[in-house]
Amino acid sequence: MLGGGEGKDFAEHLASCESCRNEVSRIGTLWQSLDLLPLEEPGGRVRERFYEMLGAYRQGVASAEPRHAFHWWQMAAAAGLVAAGLGIGYAVRGNMQPPAEVSQLREEVANMRQLVALSLMQQQSASDRLRGVSWAYRAEPSDREVLGALVSAVNHDANVNVRLAAVDALRRFSASPETGRAALQSLSKQTTPMVQVALIDLLVDLKDPEAAPELRRLSGNETANEGVRQRAQWALERLQ
Amino acid sequence: MAEVSAGKVARLAVLFERYHRALFRYFVSMNGDREQAEDLVQEVFFRMLRYRTSYDPAQSFTAWMYQIARNAGVDQVRKRGSAQVVDIDTFVDRRAELVSTSPGPEESASRGQDLALLRRAMDQLPEDKREILVLSRFQGMKHEDIAEVLGCEVGTVKVRVYRAIRALEQIYFALEKEKAS
Numbered sequence: 001m002l003g004g005g006e007g008k009d010f011a012e013h014l015a016s017c018e019s020c021r022n023e024v025s026r027i028g029t030l031w032q033s034l035d036l037l038p039l040e041e042p043g044g045r046v047r048e049r050f051y052e053m054l055g056a057y058r059q060g061v062a063s064a065e066p067r068h069a070f071h072w073w074q075m076a077a078a079a080g081l082v083a084a085g086l087g088i089g090y091a092v093r094g095n096m097q098p099p100a101e102v103s104q105l106r107e108e109v110a111n112m113r114q115l116v117a118l119s120l121m122q123q124q125s126a127s128d129r130l131r132g133v134s135w136a137y138r139a140e141p142s143d144r145e146v147l148g149a150l151v152s153a154v155n156h157d158a159n160v161n162v163r164l165a166a167v168d169a170l171r172r173f174s175a176s177p178e179t180g181r182a183a184l185q186s187l188s189k190q191t192t193p194m195v196q197v198a199l200i201d202l203l204v205d206l207k208d209p210e211a212a213p214e215l216r217r218l219s220g221n222e223t224a225n226e227g228v229r230q231r232a233q234w235a236l237e238r239l240q
Numbered sequence: 241m242a243e244v245s246a247g248k249v250a251r252l253a254v255l256f257e258r259y260h261r262a263l264f265r266y267f268v269s270m271n272g273d274r275e276q277a278e279d280l281v282q283e284v285f286f287r288m289l290r291y292r293t294s295y296d297p298a299q300s301f302t303a304w305m306y307q308i309a310r311n312a313g314v315d316q317v318r319k320r321g322s323a324q325v326v327d328i329d330t331f332v333d334r335r336a337e338l339v340s341t342s343p344g345p346e347e348s349a350s351r352g353q354d355l356a357l358l359r360r361a362m363d364q365l366p367e368d369k370r371e372i373l374v375l376s377r378f379q380g381m382k383h384e385d386i387a388e389v390l391g392c393e394v395g396t397v398k399v400r401v402y403r404a405i406r407a408l409e410q411i412y413f414a415l416e417k418e419k420a421s
Contacts, residue, residue, distance in 0.1 A: 034377050042264040046278050050256050119253035
């Protein structure tokens with residue numbers, strides 16, 4: 001708190017003044033005790049309400065009242081009901097095209113999920129990034145931004161649990177050819193055996209024949225972890 | 241925030257994830273009401289969105305956010321008529337539940353009571369003193385940022401922090417004496 005000169009004067013005074021020393025000691029103890037007070041955590045509704053508000057604002061509803069916004073799942077359910085009702089109506093009339101309003105609602109829900117996933121995956125806390133990866137499961141399988149964020153997490157996240165969770169979440173995007181390519185590239189760079197095994201399993205699930213050369217190299221690599229080498233050999237047999 | 245200000249409003253989500261817990265704790269410390277604190281967190285982010293073009297990138301974002309938070313808190317008090325009275329028993333019970341682990345039940349109970357007393361002492365502090373302790377100790381804000389939020393000099397902030405902790409000490413020891421007698 002005190003700069004160089006002031007700090008020196010203060011220290012010199014303390015050395016000769018018992019009552020000030022006592023005061024500093026008491027106040028210092030009280031100051032440290034404040035750390036022991038438990039921290040309050042907000043409820044889960046805070047996040048839902050924020051993303052509802054942000055979604056509505058982005059749609060141009062500048063006068064959205066945050067307190068009365070719907071849950072995102074209520075919007076999704078409402079969108080589903082509307083879609084079902086309108087779908088029946090259109091089927092009766094022989095027209096199977098969903099109306100524009102329903103498509104717009106679906107798109108808005110998908111956008112919100114994407115926002116949540118991407119925002120959480122950028123946080124400093126590993127548990128927040130893990131939550132972001134779990135939100136990625138709710139993103140659209142065609143969402144390339146979320147896919148890109150997951151691949152980045154697999155390749156660069158400092159926390160091994162986040163990397164493992166991101167590998168698992170890539171299964172959501174199995175239809176995209178980029179997923180297999182990214183998993184293969186990552187396998188050639190990973191050094192953590194658990195993540196290597198998770199990537200090998202993913203490549204087997206994707207039934208990616210392009211993976212064979214890398215798996216062969218890994219199974220014959222004497223410096224690689226024995227468990228990883230065995231898994232790579234097993235994967236080669238599965239892919240044949 | 242500069243990106244939000246430039247129109248990329250989706251980026252506000254990154255700020256939300258980073259700051260909403262700290263904001264919530266600030267409001268709960270100030271008014272003791274969780275529901276109100278949650279409403280106020282929403283209000284702060286809504287105002288950040290609405291007034292995003294007024295954000296100056298040269299200014300500390302934290303200071304700007306807490307200025308909005310203070311204004312939102314004041315508006316809320318005006319709307320509701322007066323500050324809410326904190327239910328002290330509820331606070332004491334909740335704090336006793338939340339005390340972290342310690343070697344023995346007696347020590348745990350005693351520590352829980354000390355923390356409960358400390359919490360009561362915080363609640364009995366005048367609002368301006370409680371606020372400066374919350375901003376400096378719990379929110380970990382730099383004195384320069386607190387000075388910007390409160391509209392005063394950095395030296396004044398230091399003096400106010402000192403006076404606040406002295407006042408807390410006096411209330412705490414008075415409560416301890418009351419408990420002992």
